[in-house]
Amino acid sequence: MEKKIEKNGSEVVITFTTSGDEWKAAQTKEFNKLSAKLKVPGFRPGHVPANIAAQRINPAEVLHEALFALVNKEYAKTIQDEKLTVIAEPKLNVTKIDANELECTVTVALPPVVTLGEYKGIHIEKKPVEVTEQDVETEINKQLNNHATLLVKEDAASLNDTVIIDFKGYIDDIPFDGGEAKGYELKLGSNAFIPGFEDQLIGIKADEEREITVTFPTNYVENLAGKEAKFVVKCHEVKQTSLPTLGDEFVKELELENIETVDQYKEKVKADLLAKKQKDADNTRLNEIIEKIIDNATVEIAPSLLEDEAKAQIDNMKKQVESNGLKFEDYLKINNIDNEKLLADKKIEAEHNIKGMLVIEEVCRKENIVVDSKALNDKYEELAKMYNMKVEDVRKALEPNQNEVLKNLRNEMFTKFVLANNE
Incomplete structure (x- = not known):
């Protein structure tokens, strides 16, 4: 032969x-x-x-x-x-x-063959962060909305009101699967339903029944895509959102340590937002440095390996979609996803993920970044102190997932190395 x-x-x-x-x-x-x-x-x-x-x-x-x-x-x-x-x-x-x-x-x-490029001395500028009064106001409004209540409204429903409805859908006067519900709570303007449905309920009152007509999007599930449907809707209640008043009483109800007044609350919100923005900025800068390290390296990966990985990702995606009761073909159609483009995109994603993993492993190998018994014990002691537990109890609790612990600890050590060796 x-x-x-x-x-x-x-x-x-x-x-x-x-x-x-x-x-x-x-x-x-x-x-x-x-x-x-x-x-x-x-x-x-x-x-x-x-x-x-x-x-x-x-x-x-x-x-x-x-x-x-x-x-x-x-x-x-x-x-x-x-x-x-x-x-x-x-x-x-x-x-x-x-x-x-x-x-x-x-x-x-x-x-794969990994050849490292420059991975030390990379300069990524630290960007200053700030918190504006608008940021504070927006965050406080979120908290007020989180503590909002729904009150029954006698008047007709307006945008952002919530209606409690029964509905039943028909195509050519024949009911279709999935087109019926009772006691459904729908916020008008949430865009939870297909276009046109919520708009036609504005102005509805309690005990009123309406017929509305909508057209399903062309990229909807196959048996409904592009078809006109009639819905019979019965409204039971109309509710409007009632926000609490921002005052010292509201602040006290939050039970925040050493925070009792609106001014103190605003200062805390500002400090928390600043800390979060700084953490996000630091993480963004770290990721930019790591991406630069990866970009500077060359990695030869077999095309067949990338295709296998891409297909495995698509298989996992398919299982997840179908576990929610939706056919994968319908999911692709609803989201306007082409099979060939999906595979091409997943290959690019696989190449990026594999290259990143291999470059990090090569840097760790070259710089002797390894998790020894001392580093592992130090981590257990840190976690024990954090959660007020005995070190031995932490060790026993994490033993079934030790590989994940070692991986995370190695990544922490790699992160420290990157930050220490790049401006």
């Missing part, structure tokens, strides 16, 4: 070709194996005449078995002779196969 080996970065393509006596002999051998398994009335197993066996055995099956018998043997020998480290399932592509000739390729993914 002839073979040709072509190496391209972290991928090897092995081309196998055979013909003549070798290929004929392989087919004969596999034909005899299949013949020995035949059960034909009037003949003992293994004693079926060749002409009768030939009538019952699919020639394509003989070629298939002969292909794998020859290629598996030669592939294993090639991997051993060339001292190749294979990290994924090889990809077989048959380019020609018939009774006279076989030609195929086997694509093999090798470990």
